[in-house]
Amino acid sequence: MFTDHVTVLINMLNNVYDCLKQDLQHVSDDRRVYGTLFNIFHHLATGLSLTQESPLRDVRFRCTMDYMRELLEHAFRIHSNYKASLDTLARKMYNRSLLNLMLRGGTTKTTRYLLLCDGMSMVEALYIAYRLRPSFIGVILNPGGITETYKLILEPHTYFKQEGQVTLNDIAQRIAEELGAKEYYVFRDFDERIHSGRIMRASDAVDSMYNVTLKLANKLEYLRKEYNATILVLSDHGYDVIPEAGSIYRFDHHWRPRSLSILSPLLVI
Ligand SMILES: [Zn+2]
Numbered sequence: 001m002f003t004d005h006v007t008v009l010i011n012m013l014n015n016v017y018d019c020l021k022q023d024l025q026h027v028s029d030d031r032r033v034y035g036t037l038f039n040i041f042h043h044l045a046t047g048l049s050l051t052q053e054s055p056l057r058d059v060r061f062r063c064t065m066d067y068m069r070e071l072l073e074h075a076f077r078i079h080s081n082y083k084a085s086l087d088t089l090a091r092k093m094y095n096r097s098l099l100n101l102m103l104r105g106g107t108t109k110t111t112r113y114l115l116l117c118d119g120m121s122m123v124e125a126l127y128i129a130y131r132l133r134p135s136f137i138g139v140i141l142n143p144g145g146i147t148e149t150y151k152l153i154l155e156p157h158t159y160f161k162q163e164g165q166v167t168l169n170d171i172a173q174r175i176a177e178e179l180g181a182k183e184y185y186v187f188r189d190f191d192e193r194i195h196s197g198r199i200m201r202a203s204d205a206v207d208s209m210y211n212v213t214l215k216l217a218n219k220l221e222y223l224r225k226e227y228n229a230t231i232l233v234l235s236d237h238g239y240d241v242i243p244e245a246g247s248i249y250r251f252d253h254h255w256r257p258r259s260l261s262i263l264s265p266l267l268v269i
Pocket of ligand 1: 119147191194195253
């Protein structure tokens with residue numbers, strides 16, 4: 001049953017990916033590519049209109065929007081129906097990414113690299129996919145939308161065995177060993193932005209995360225070029241945009257109905 005859910009989620013993500021390669025072709029500016037994904041995703045999840053103009057009423061993004069909606073509804077359904085067994089699903093999804101990494105031809109151990117992000121959402125994962133053309137896109141459903149619940153479902157053994165608090169660094173180190181990765185890195189910039197406490201206009205919220213995403217994309221591009229690396233990119237949770245007074249917003253991440261925080265993407269690049 002869980003293998004089926006994993007396959008369905010991967011297929012849905014690939015549909016989104018295929019559509020956005022097509023739909024975003026006419027968008028020449030990189031910032032607009034990111035902004036389009038950001039606006040569509042947050043709109044589909046919560047009904048927020050962070051932008052008045054395109055892409056929400058633009059027929060050219062219809063395919064991307066339809067498949068994103070399908071993906072989100074399916075993910076929310078699994079999250080609420082199978083809460084107690086999301087760890088099984090997480091493990092299977094993670095194993096699928098490992099299988100892809102092995103098949104990808106990262107044959108010598110030195111070429112593998114692990115990058116664990118704190119707070120990279122599906123929006124950033126898809127933007128990076130659009131730019132770097134990964135060989136695998138997956139998603140883990142994080143029951144609480146927070147780092148603690150991710151550690152618990154992905155690495156229950158480490159979590160219960162270790163005395164004292166398990167850090168993201170511990171998790172990254174453990175996974176890097178399993179991969180035979182040359183190095184690992186924990187990328188914390190997204191989470192720092194989320195917890196900055198800033199309130200801002202929608203366009204500033206998009207810009208703020210876009211800048212972090214560029215930094216990550218550049219890092220990945222560098223690793224791939226310099227070291228010919230095959231990189232597993234994981235994220236522990238996403239984040240949500242929360243309306244404050246007027247048209248002012250802030251970031252946050254934890255479970256709430258139709259929360260994007262529960263989506264933890266995986267990429268093999
Ligand atoms: Zn956080």
